[in-house]
Amino acid sequence: MELESQKSLKHLNTFGIDVPASQYIKITSETALIQALKQHNKTPLFILSGGSNMLLTKSLDALVLHIAIKGITTQKNTENTVLVTASAGENWHDFVQYCISKNYGGLENLSLIPGYVGSSPIQNIGAYGVELKDHFVSCEAIHIATGAKKIFSKEDCLFGYRNSFFKNEGKSQYVITSVTFRLTTKEHILNTSYGAIENALSEKGISSPSIRDVADAVIMIRQSKLPDPKKIGNSGSFFKNPVISSKVFKELQQKFPEIPHYIISSSQVKVPAGWLIEKAGFKGKRFGDAGVHNKQALVLVNHGNATGKEILALAQKIQAEIKSVFGISLEAEVNIF
Numbered sequence: 256m257e258l259e260s261q262k263s264l265k266h267l268n269t270f271g272i273d274v275p276a277s278q279y280i281k282i283t284s285e286t287a288l289i290q291a292l293k294q295h296n297k298t299p300l301f302i303l304s305g306g307s308n309m310l311l312t313k314s315l316d317a318l319v320l321h322i323a324i325k326g327i328t329t330q331k332n333t334e335n336t337v338l339v340t341a342s343a344g345e346n347w348h349d350f351v352q353y354c355i356s357k358n359y360g361g362l363e364n365l366s367l368i369p370g371y372v373g374s375s376p377i378q379n380i381g382a383y384g385v386e387l388k389d390h391f392v393s394c395e396a397i398h399i400a401t402g403a404k405k406i407f408s409k410e411d412c413l414f415g416y417r418n419s420f421f422k423n424e425g426k427s428q429y430v431i432t433s434v435t436f437r438l439t440t441k442e443h444i445l446n447t448s449y450g451a452i453e454n455a456l457s458e459k460g461i462s463s464p465s466i467r468d469v470a471d472a473v474i475m476i477r478q479s480k481l482p483d484p485k486k487i488g489n490s491g492s493f494f495k496n497p498v499i500s501s502k503v504f505k506e507l508q509q510k511f512p513e514i515p516h517y518i519i520s521s522s523q524v525k526v527p528a529g530w531l532i533e534k535a536g537f538k539g540k541r542f543g544d545a546g547v548h549n550k551q552a553l554v555l556v557n558h559g560n561a562t563g564k565e566i567l568a569l570a571q572k573i574q575a576e577i578k579s580v581f582g583i584s585l586e587a588e589v590n591i592f
C-alpha cells in the first residue's frame with residue numbers, strides 16, 4: 256500500500272481535469288482499506304473509483320482512496336437465477352460483458368456505462384429503460400468512521416432516479432466494497448422498449464434477440480451518440496432530466512408545443528434536459544476549452560485544457576439561461592468538488 260504525494264488526477268477523471276491530490280493510495284483489498292481508514296482517521300478523505308461522475312474544480316487537500324478491489328463470485332439462487340457478486344474495483348462495462356458471456360441476463364442495457372461496480376449504486380445508474388435497482392440485491396460497505404462492515408439491502412439504499420441513500424444521509428460515510436445482483440440464467444426478460452433499441456435490432460433483422468444482441472445494440476447506439484472520454488473529456492449527462500408538475504408542463508407546452516416529455520404520474524412530467532439546453536441555443540457552443548457537445552447538448556465537454564472552474568461556470572450559465580427561458584431549475588447529475 257504505497258502512499259503518493261501531490262498526485263495528478265488528470266488521468267483518473269474522465270473530464271481530464273488536471274488537479275493534484277495532496278495524498279493518494281490505490282486500495283486493492285478490503286484489509287488494506289480498513290488499515291488505511293485506521294491509519295489516516297484524522298485526514299479528510301476522498302473516495303475515487305472511475306472518476307466518470309465528477310467535476311474537480313480545485314486541488315484536493317485530502318487523501319484520495321482509489322478503490323481498485325477486484326473479484327467476481329457467483330452463487331446459484333433459483334432454477335432460473337444466480338446471485339453474482341462483484342468487487343468495487345471491477346470495471347462496470349467489463350463486468351456487464353462478463354455476465355453476458357456467462358449468459359446471465361439483466362444488465363445488458365447498462366453496457367458501456369463508464370466507471371466501476373462500487374460506485375454503480377451511488378446514483379442508481381440507468382440507461383435505456385433499466386436501472387441498477389432492477390437487479391440489485393445488496394452491497395457491502397465499510398463505515399469510514401469506525402471501519403465496521405455493513406450490508407445494505409435494496410430497501411436500505413433508498414434508490415430513486417439517479418439517487419440513493421449514498422448521495423443523501425449516507426454521503427461520504429461509507430466505502431462500498433462489493434455489490435450483489437440477481438440475474439437470470441434462462442427465460443431472460445429483455446427490455447427493448449426504447450425505440451432506438453427496437454430500431455437497431457430490426458435494422459439487423461433480429462426478431463428474437465439474445466441478451467448479447469441487446470447489449471450490442473446498446474453499445475452501437477451509445478457509440479454513435481455519446482462522446483468517448485478517451486477522445487474528449489466529459490462526464491456523461493451533466494444535468495438530471497427535470498421533473499416538473501403537470502400544471503407547469505401544460506403552461507410550457509402552450510409556449511413550446513413541440514416539447515418532448517414523459518408522463519411520470521397524473522401530477523408529474525419529466526422533460527429532457529438536453530432538449531431544453533439545445534432549445535436555449537447552447538448545443539455545440541464553446542467558451543474557451545469548455546463546451547457543450549455538438550451531438551448531445553446534455554454533455555459538457557473539455558476540449559483540451561479547460562479547468563474545472565471553467566466547466567462549472569459554463570454549467571451555471573446554462574442553469575441561469577434555462578431558468579430564465581423555461582422557468583425550470585436544472586440540477587447537476589455530476590458530483591462537483
Ligand SMILES: Cc1cc2nc3c(=O)[nH]c(=O)nc-3n(C[C@H](O)[C@H](O)[C@H](O)COP(=O)(O)OP(=O)(O)OC[C@H]3O[C@@H](n4cnc5c(N)ncnc54)[C@H](O)[C@@H]3O)c2cc1C
Binds near residue numbers: 269373
Ligand atoms: C460518457 C459517459 C456516459 C455515461 N453514461 C451514463 C448513463 O448512461 N447512466 C448513468 O447512470 N451514468 C452515466 N454516466 C455517469 C457515470 O459513468 C456513472 O455515474 C458511474 O457509476 C460513475 O462511476 P465511477 O466509478 O466513475 O464513480 P466516480 O466518478 O469515481 O465517483 C462518483 C461518486 O461516488 C463516490 N464513490 C466512488 N466509488 C465509491 C465507493 N466504492 N464507495 C462509496 N463512494 C464511492 C465518489 O466519491 C463520488 O462522489 C456516464 C459517464 C460518462 C463519462
